[in-house]
Amino acid sequence: MATDYDAPRVTDSDESTDTSLEQLTASRKESQSPAVDIDDTDPAESFDLPGADLSGEEFTVRVIPKQSDEFTCTSCFLVHHRSRLAPGGQLICRDCV
Template structure:
């Protein structure tokens, strides 16, 4: 069905005559009041600040010793697989690709 966009709209013109300026202002105020921000207490309660006291918390991490095919980088002190070894310095220090490059 074709729509003639130049023709006056019947529904809008009828409603425009019924609504007074004061009524429109009161509707706008009601709509703004309904959409006001509400501070959620749940959001702030779940957020922990850095340096918070975590003395009561326990970690359950299984520590695995360094394997035969791994090395510790002498610059960043991370344990890497031997495939990440970039160079061995003259004094015997091992460097990973990230630190050497």
């Protein structure tokens, strides 16, 4: 089925422009609930505090040593490929220049 994206869009608000202000405020009051939604789970329980005992945890990230064609930027301290080396002889990446 083809869709004409240049055609004007018709929404519910365009069709019901004759609704009075009193009707809109009455329908708004009917749809609002006086009760406040409270989340049962406390988000603070999911955070680990600094200094927490993590001795029982295992690393799931595999660390690869710096390769011979990579360098560590002296500005941002990220490891980049030699193709990202800025001209000038210093070990600075193109992003930091």
